Amino acid sequence: MGGQKKTAQLIDSNGLRVDGRRIDELRPIKLEVGVLDKADGSAYIEHGKNKILAAVYGPREAHPKHIALADRAVVRCRYHMAPFSTDERKSPAPSRRELELSKVIRESLEPSIMSEYFPRATIDIFIEVLQADAGTRCAGITSAALALADAGIPMKELVAGCAAGKIEGKVVLDLSDIEDKQGEADLPVALMARSNVVSLLQMDGSLTPDEFNQAFEMATDACRKIYEMQREALKTKYHIVRDVEEKNEIVEAKA
Amino acid sequence: MNLHILRNQHLYVAVFVVQAKFELDQLTVHAEKKQLVAPGELLAEGPYFAGENTYRDGSKIYSARVGLADVIGNKLIVVPIKGAYIPRIDDIVIGRVTDIGMSGWQVDICAPYPAMLPQSETPMQHGREMGRRDLGHLFGVGDLVLAQVIAFDRTRDPLLTTKGRGLGKVTSGRVARISPAKIPRIIGKQGSMITMLKNETLTDIVPGQNGIVLAIGKNPDQERIAVEALYMIEREAHTSGLTDRVRAMILEKMKGK
Amino acid sequence: MSATRQLSPVAKLEQKTVVDLILKGKRIDDRGANDYRPTTITLGIIDKASGSAQVHLGKTKVVAGVKVEKGTPFPDTPDDGILTVNSEFVPLASPTFESGPPDENSIELARVVDRGIRESKAIDLKKLCIESGKKVFMVFVDIYVLDHDGNLIDAAAMAALGALVNAKMHDFDVKNGELRLKDAIIPLPLQNYPVSITTTKIDSTTVIDPCLEEEQVMTCRLTVTTDKNDNICAMQKGGLGVFTPDEIKQIVSTSIGKARDIRAKILASVT
Numbered sequence A: 001m002g003g004q005k006k007t008a009q010l011i012d013s014n015g016l017r018v019d020g021r022r023i024d025e026l027r028p029i030k031l032e033v034g035v036l037d038k039a040d041g042s043a044y045i046e047h048g049k050n051k052i053l054a055a056v057y058g059p060r061e062a063h064p065k066h067i068a069l070a071d072r073a074v075v076r077c078r079y080h081m082a083p084f085s086t087d088e089r090k091s092p093a094p095s096r097r098e099l100e101l102s103k104v105i106r107e108s109l110e111p112s113i114m115s116e117y118f119p120r121a122t123i124d125i126f127i128e129v130l131q132a133d134a135g136t137r138c139a140g141i142t143s144a145a146l147a148l149a150d151a152g153i154p155m156k157e158l159v160a161g162c163a164a165g166k167i168e169g170k171v172v173l174d175l176s177d178i179e180d181k182q183g184e185a186d187l188p189v190a191l192m193a194r195s196n197v198v199s200l201l202q203m204d205g206s207l208t209p210d211e212f213n214q215a216f217e218m219a220t221d222a223c224r225k226i227y228e229m230q231r232e233a234l235k236t237k238y239h240i241v242r243d244v245e246e247k248n249e250i251v252e253a254k255a
Numbered sequence B: 001m002n003l004h005i006l007r008n009q010h011l012y013v014a015v016f017v018v019q020a021k022f023e024l025d026q027l028t029v030h031a032e033k034k035q036l037v038a039p040g041e042l043l044a045e046g047p048y049f050a051g052e053n054t055y056r057d058g059s060k061i062y063s064a065r066v067g068l069a070d071v072i073g074n075k076l077i078v079v080p081i082k083g084a085y086i087p088r089i090d091d092i093v094i095g096r097v098t099d100i101g102m103s104g105w106q107v108d109i110c111a112p113y114p115a116m117l118p119q120s121e122t123p124m125q126h127g128r129e130m131g132r133r134d135l136g137h138l139f140g141v142g143d144l145v146l147a148q149v150i151a152f153d154r155t156r157d158p159l160l161t162t163k164g165r166g167l168g169k170v171t172s173g174r175v176a177r178i179s180p181a182k183i184p185r186i187i188g189k190q191g192s193m194i195t196m197l198k199n200e201t202l203t204d205i206v207p208g209q210n211g212i213v214l215a216i217g218k219n220p221d222q223e224r225i226a227v228e229a230l231y232m233i234e235r236e237a238h239t240s241g242l243t244d245r246v247r248a249m250i251l252e253k254m255k256g257k
Numbered sequence C: 001m002s003a004t005r006q007l008s009p010v011a012k013l014e015q016k017t018v019v020d021l022i023l024k025g026k027r028i029d030d031r032g033a034n035d036y037r038p039t040t041i042t043l044g045i046i047d048k049a050s051g052s053a054q055v056h057l058g059k060t061k062v063v064a065g066v067k068v069e070k071g072t073p074f075p076d077t078p079d080d081g082i083l084t085v086n087s088e089f090v091p092l093a094s095p096t097f098e099s100g101p102p103d104e105n106s107i108e109l110a111r112v113v114d115r116g117i118r119e120s121k122a123i124d125l126k127k128l129c130i131e132s133g134k135k136v137f138m139v140f141v142d143i144y145v146l147d148h149d150g151n152l153i154d155a156a157a158m159a160a161l162g163a164l165v166n167a168k169m170h171d172f173d174v175k176n177g178e179l180r181l182k183d184a185i186i187p188l189p190l191q192n193y194p195v196s197i198t199t200t201k202i203d204s205t206t207v208i209d210p211c212l213e214e215e216q217v218m219t220c221r222l223t224v225t226t227d228k229n230d231n232i233c234a235m236q237k238g239g240l241g242v243f244t245p246d247e248i249k250q251i252v253s254t255s256i257g258k259a260r261d262i263r264a265k266i267l268a269s270v271t
Helices: A096-112 A136-150 A177-182 A207-235 B003-008 B133-136 B180-187 B189-201 B220-235 B240-254 C011-024 C104-119 C152-166 C212-217 C243-267
Strands: A029-033 A041-047 A050-061 A076-082 A121-131 A160-167 A172-173 A185-192 A197-207 B022-025 B027-029 B041-043 B054-057 B058-061 B067-072 B073-078 B094-102 B104-109 B114-120 B144-153 B156-161 B168-170 B176-177 B204-209 B211-214 C039-043 C052-055 C060-071 C082-087 C130-132 C135-147 C168-175 C178-187 C195-202 C207-208 C220-226 C232-238
Touching: A029 A136, A029 A207, A041 A136, A050 A136, A076 A096, A076 A136, A096 A136, A096 A185, A096 A197, A096 C104, A096 C232, A136 A160, A136 A185, A136 A197, A136 A207, A160 A177, A160 A197, A160 A207, A172 A207, A177 C039, A185 A207, A197 A207, A197 C104, A197 C168, A197 C243, A207 C243, B003 B041, B022 B073, B041 B073, B058 C168, B067 B211, B094 B114, B094 B204, B094 B211, B104 B144, B114 B144, B133 B220, B176 B220, B180 B204, B180 B220, B189 B204, B189 B220, B189 B240, B189 C052, B211 C232, B220 B240, C011 C195, C011 C207, C011 C212, C039 C243, C052 C152, C060 C152, C082 C104, C082 C152, C104 C135, C104 C152, C104 C195, C104 C220, C104 C232, C130 C168, C135 C152, C152 C195, C152 C220, C152 C243, C207 C243, C232 C243
Parallel strands: A076 A121, B114 B156, C082 C135
Antiparallel strands: A029 A041, A041 A050, A050 A121, A160 A172, A160 A185, A185 A197, A197 C232, B022 B027, B027 B041, B041 B058, B054 B058, B067 B073, B094 B104, B094 B144, B104 B114, B144 B156, B144 B168, B176 B211, B204 B211, C039 C052, C052 C060, C060 C135, C130 C135, C168 C178, C195 C207, C195 C220, C220 C232
């Protein structure tokens, strides 16, 4: 057992995809901040069927000492998929893919982390994919950025991730697993929305330069939307209506 | 340009927050006092100073952390909701001895950097140098110490001293571990909160800037109530009327103790 | 875990020299922003491999070897041969390489080169099928870095492509479910020629084919792999910096043109 049956059509005659979405539609996203007790910062994301938990420990003492950098914190990142997260059981040992993704995810978040604040310390980011349905590295970046903010780590801004791709000759936004497996191209992107710069960019498949431009625009626009969702999630967690001077305090606090 | 004028013009509306944006001579503060901000949010534009937990990019000042924005004079700051303890010189801290070396003790002060308490920074013992075994008699591994930070910078781990009134080994009491960002709330405006705690629980409360707080009472029940009160303050730090609610909780629990 | 690397041992003075030159529009080895270092590609240097190639890209030296062996296909692609790309950053190639299992840079390089070959469908994998669902030919591409002076990805991709172009196998047919190797020697069933072009950003200037000193001061890099039809088949951003959308678009368009030059060079070395 294992493997999926090939789906006859990824885009139907009405222009709708297998899950009913339009070409440029994002899968539903749910974000929650501060979900773990022991971690310094944490966040949980559901992006389509992806379920990913991100946790941050740090800044903390560097162990072993020799990995420490003199002028800034070492940022460490581990992207890992649970054995039950995919259709076929995945061995718990880190695969080459997980090692590569740990690297590119770290390189997408580290540009925003103001690690010079903590020389000789480490900031550790853990991303655990509990359920995978394509786009895990992007969703991992979105939740890890929230976990970093939740931990109180100084950052230039939040980072959001989203992928675009090509299926049946059409450029589409936010591939699901079946679209990724049977499609012609996958383009994961991470964007820092305020300064409008890209910190993750990968591609595999086949795209003409025009298709690339289209897919890239789609993905970066989606990243901007996801950034707004991240801000909302932070405000929901820490919502405080303005605290008037002590005497007539009228406050709505959401725990 | 006097920002006092700005403050008086803020609208204080009972339940709703009104976003007030003032433009005066190209100086714009976008965040209002005590507004919750996330990293990357625009706080102000123009010749303001980028204070704690903010940064400047060109003519604009942005938040670097999740916290409450504030304006002090012409300086923008963000008071963080959460964060690690970064030692500052003169901070009083409570730590746990983790190792004894040749000339002092290594102390865990719940910071990203282990602290050192050199023997030379303890009150003179018997007027002579101590060997390692003697060091162990003064502070053993696992002991709690109340100390003060005397040195810390980017290139070295924090240095502590116990030469000072009240500093030294902690021999009794219970310990609460609070987020360092909440310690100001534990103390309260002009010490209002901590004074209330001490009076109502009949314990001595010693807050370390590193988030470790000691509660020393005459009996374990009082200490336990004090610790519960501390965690309550941490949980509800951002609410109002907290002092009264904590007092009420303490009085309820203190009945018959 | 992926961790921030120790800063390079290049002296601050050398770093400053590289950056100062870049800001003046020059490079430490006097090249233009879009110039590759002198490149030589030699094919067939390892007789025991099915195919091989050695690339000298400036002082960077990479060897790639191809081995073709029999194996079983993956269950979901029963008619396809198998492609595997591996890379070794052997310790003799650089003071920064340690012996042991491949580190994240080595793995990233192998996977980026793999994507270029796989997504461009450079090898017609169906022509490697011996018996559907039971037996296929497996193509192993092993990349060996011998001397690290920057831009290992492009050198490795060139060497891999060279080795594939150079590779030979016995012609074969299948009779009664049995594989019969014929005497005739044929090349691998190649139908596309992916080429990767790596551009580095230093400060806000972009330069192609970074030498080691340039890599050590760069903020980030973008590798763009294109095929013979100018389609993009792989991209990989690396490093701790960021790109603006305009920089990305400009790099993509420059890379396509450069790839044509490199492709011609590799194919010319076959003859």
